[in-house]
Amino acid sequence: MTNYIKFIAKRLAYMIVTLLLISQITFLLMNFLPGSPYSNEEKLTPQQLEIMNEKYGLSKPFGERYLLYMSGIVRGDFGISLQFSNQPVSKLLSERIGPSMQLGIQAMIFGTIVGIVLGTVSALHQNSFLDALASLSAIIGRSIPNFVFAVLLQLIFAITLKWLPIALWNDGFSSTILPTLALSITPMADAARFIRTEMIEVLNSDYVELARAKGQSERRIAIVHGLRNALIPLLTLLGPMTVGLMTGSLVVENIFAIPGIGEQFVKSILTNDYSTIMGVTLIYSAMLVTVILIVDILYGIIDPRIRVAGGKS
């Protein structure tokens, strides 16, 4: 157990180092972005520019600006957005990260579970009609962009059937259902494809044959012996996918008029909104490294062979 705590402490330290490096690289790259945060730069006189730069702290040398920014971060101050009506970035993000994260997590959980079930059923009935149907839907799900699904879902469930609200984030859980479904298509298709391939391999393995020789039923074999082993490769895929979903999908959020973070991310880069770019990037990176840590811990739980070195639980 102490080994485990040591392992997690070590990983947390690495995470901080990673984030520090990411902040430096982003700050540097941002420095090279063409243009300035001012939308009407051509009309500004050099004196006006100088005053503005002075005001937003952009006239200082690169190193100093970085240190200033980082000391702000330590105090929880992410700076002021240059674009979104002078709001503090921390407020801007904290208001908008919620819906994106909620949608992302819901889509992830729903998509993966349905995908795992589909993939398992496919593998158990390999080359049957059921398998063909599941594989076909996985291919369709993977190749059609999720905003097409979003529109289709709106058409069917909101306009024709009138079961669910068409858009906006104002009706509690029911307004999250359609965007969740639209976002869950990709993880669902990926999980189904992955689990099918892995499961077929596992079901042909020697230890599954031994389980059959014990007299175990095929369904129990798939669930008890198969799934756990088939899940291991899927985990690798899940980490980055979760983060991608949590940080929002610009198009789907736009279609459903969701106040998510996806919009900020794109707009901030286009408008050289330095503090927002940094804020979004750091949050995205923090989530990514956290999810990677969680995935690594999950690996150990699912597969005893990759448990922490020396850690005999």
Place this chain on the structure above:
Amino acid sequence: MSDNLLEINNLNISFTTFAGTVQAVRGVSLDLKKGETLALVGESGSGKSVICRSIMGLLAKNAQIDSGEILFQGDNLLAKSNKDMRHVRGKKISMIFQNPMTSLNPTMTIGYQVSEALLLHEKVRKSAARKRAVELLELVGIPDAGRRLNDYPHQFSGGQRQRIVTAIALACNPEILIADEPTTALDVTIQAQILELLKDLQRKVSTSIIFITHDLGVVANVADRVAVVYGGKIVEIGLVDEIFYHPQHPYTWGLLRSMPTTDTDDEELYAIPGSPPNLLDPPSGDLFAARNPYALTADIHVEPPMFQVSPTHWAATWLLDPRSPKVALPPAIAARHQYFQERRKNAAQQPILSGGVR
């Protein structure tokens, strides 16, 4: 009901492949008595594993049983539904597989894997199953079994894993244990340990064993009777003494001659010429004829029936037909025959040597 625990009658199994139908097992008849060890010997692809899998009801999906019956305690296993077979598998008949490194589920504790069959067939409580698992692991020689129940397969060596697989197979005191090349993947010293273990276990729990191997040294070590399989057929079957020292089929001769013995000199080891027959489109006549220096004209046209050599010894070769010419045996085989006669005269019980006599 006869005294045979298992009786296979005229079993024919074929596989449907893209290339055509492969006749993997062609008219095999076998019997297994209580407490005996029967070895199935043959080269890769001869059908020995297919025979055993058909007993377990674990044939691949593209296999079909064309005819025949497998009687276990008088019941035809082939007529049983898959659901009924599940009550036979692991409980009455169990199996040890070839590769211990991959036979255990890497994500489950061995305690669970050993007790799985017990929980399934004997309807015992978890605690009782765990207690029995410790006993089984001790029986197969896993030291400190009680503490190791929660360990995972990767924490054990190859030999230990094969011991664990054996413990799993023995969990419900099966009537028949099928060992499909259990020592092939192990190195020689561990092989000897596992063979010793199997012999020891058979004394303790008195199950019958069907032992599949292509290693004649192993056969001499463990078997009571031997069936030589070639091209999906049994070409010779007899007591281990009869197969080793009084072989009648030229294929058995070839196998024995190609085995190095303690007094093999620097001379080149004998190899059976040619390659195994193509069972996709088997030629008429005896399948071994093309590789057989002793083949008769009859072999090319008609498959030989089983000729009886002694009450326990049968061989499928036209050489045993009274009409066939007498052939000169290869010297090594002639020496074995002579040794066999002497042994019979002396009637002294001696250990069977896998090599030695030439």
